[in-house]
Amino acid sequence: MTVTTGGARPRLIREINEQVLLDHIRRSGPISRTELAGLTGLSKPTVSAALSSLERAGLVHMTGQRTGVPGPAASLYEVRPEAGFVLGLDVGREYLRGAIADLAGTVRSRRSVRTKAGDAMARIQELVDLSGTLAAEAGIETAQLTQTVLGSPGVYDPRLDALTLTGRLSGWDSPATLAALRDRFGPTLMIENDVDAAAIAERVHGHGRDVDSFAFVSVGTGIGMGLVLDGKLRHGSHGVAGEIGYLPFTEGSGSDQRDARKRGGFDASASAAAVVRAARRAGVRGATTAEKVFAAAARGDALAAAVVAEEALLVAKAVCTVITVVDPDLVVLGGGIGQAPGFLEAVSKQLRQLAPVMPEVKASVLGSETVVAGCIAAGLERAWQTLVGNSA
Amino acid sequence: MTVTTGGARPRLIREINEQVLLDHIRRSGPISRTELAGLTGLSKPTVSAALSSLERAGLVHMTGQRTGVPGPAASLYEVRPEAGFVLGLDVGREYLRGAIADLAGTVRSRRSVRTKAGDAMARIQELVDLSGTLAAEAGIETAQLTQTVLGSPGVYDPRLDALTLTGRLSGWDSPATLAALRDRFGPTLMIENDVDAAAIAERVHGHGRDVDSFAFVSVGTGIGMGLVLDGKLRHGSHGVAGEIGYLPFTEGSGSDQRDARKRGGFDASASAAAVVRAARRAGVRGATTAEKVFAAAARGDALAAAVVAEEALLVAKAVCTVITVVDPDLVVLGGGIGQAPGFLEAVSKQLRQLAPVMPEVKASVLGSETVVAGCIAAGLERAWQTLVGNSA
């Protein structure tokens, strides 16, 4: 399966160079022609030519002069923020969150609302309303959105063109939902698994910045993983890469058979609900939420601490599984349980007993806006690709 | 982690085109300039120019004329087989196997010997002897070897520059072994995990030919996996990607605690030795080898059948694990147990109960020469890269 594309024509070289220049401009902010020439190794005339081509296409613009050094003031170029806008949406069970960013990555509006929707169609309407509000606050028309990315539970299967395994979001897996989303948000809509979106955020803003491959393991209400291999998010052939809720672990004391069928064995054994079940079975008092169980353990409740230790062992087994299969540079723990104080250490300790090698293991430092941030990041990447492709 | 290379110069385009042409020539065998122009979309003069460049570099040559159609006889070009030679070696506990192939992929010599070596150094000497014999039979000097690939148990960790987890091959993990191998085989030596090599063979010659991503799961004396994602073998950050022997499964009835520590929990539960242990515990008569247990099950021995069913469940769990983590297009079962009659069906049946999606699952059809074939294939790929890189 080696890539045997057609041959390369001179045109290709221009496209590559414009892409490379754009990448540098995005990363370095306002930058002069001469600096770009130095960074890329291209000659000044070439940089100038490519830059005017990009300027004609509306992707960059001159933004000022830099003086202070001998010689003429250098013209500084930067990405033209208004060249496009990206909408990121995060649909959860309780909250809808969203943000609009310009192509420079600056967030123009951000908003988070509690959902009241009972069914999928109502939820979609709420998303549409949220988008409208966000666009108004950002001062743009929805038609100006170059890319819309929806972070959602469940996976998008490219073979079946369907959303599946949407778990706790009732009615969300249904051809009608997908059709309605496409209808309302247009052809620029991209659907990304919510945990995958969080992994992208982690790659751009979090611990994943300086490694090539890492696994973002989210443990909370549900369990999932986003896998970045060689800098690229892996979706898998059916979109289920990272759905570690379906790991065939059934030994957890909190396991529930009905859950196991629907959301996978590991999810049933280790999600927040399973922690509560296990705590009750162990006789922990006031075990109404996973948070309280963790708090009790932190206070010194031995029964609760045992439940937490058991949970850490389960998560360590999952992480060990990931290591033996893909061996990432780094594992990032996220989600309500994954980011709980002390949990990282508990998991690391267990993991050292299990895994053939120890990767770096860190807890995520990103918060509730992670999924939206990841959607924005994914949208920006895609938007830049399409814009450069079209302009060239 | 976006790739921000330097800019592209005209030179690049030439390199790309020569690489593309070479790929087509390798795949299609003797082929004319005009056909190449059609396949690549390049113009005839360009193809001619690139071809003479490749010919000057000694990588291709004219091999004949094709006539029978109107017009002048078309000159056919093919890869010059003598442009380089690749040595593939497979070091196992009982056998050493090896082969030498020319750059066209034709095997010039092949040989397999029983090893008598007691320690690592003796084993290396046997490998050197085998290489000498193979070179003599192929009619070349060992100095003509462009690439040597050694398929070996254990993993090569690029960070530590060390061989580790060599399992059943005593003394093989030791800096001295690696140093001696490098000394004897020179700088062109590449070390590849044996199961990874088998996966490469599967990609080139077996079921992996027409998919982008697949997992080759080998179950036999030991347990391992080779993972091909987007056409590329994944080694992992520490080289342990695919070491599914270390999956944290401990429920198997054949599990042995000492084994679990050394070779991983899953290996201790599901390797051939574990099958024998489980069969004995179950009271199967004459259970001296895994093969006999499988044969007894095939004959209708209910106790043996139960052991086989348990083994199938364990393997199905491992495969399910792989699916939830990377979601490949295809899973290929290999190894003595993996390729046993009926085992594929047993695993598939269990897997349908566990996995969130079903990939294709097939049994390998390759035989004992698989690892050597994979080494040759890996070496050919590498050799072509270096040759093209140097010539350009």
Next chain:
DNA sequence: ATCGATTGGAAACTAACTTAACAATCACCG
């Protein structure tokens, strides 16, 4: 006020590909 560094662009040259035209060749057919 001059000097030296720096910027950006213009001119000339090189590398590669494309199109178009052409000479040479060969099967086929009347």
Next chain:
DNA sequence: CGGTGATTGTTAAGTTAGTTTCCAATCGAT
């Protein structure tokens, strides 16, 4: 058995891109 048409590969001219070299204009510093 010679003409016809298809096919091959080369040559020539033109296009796209990038590089090197040189130069005028500018600005801080001495």
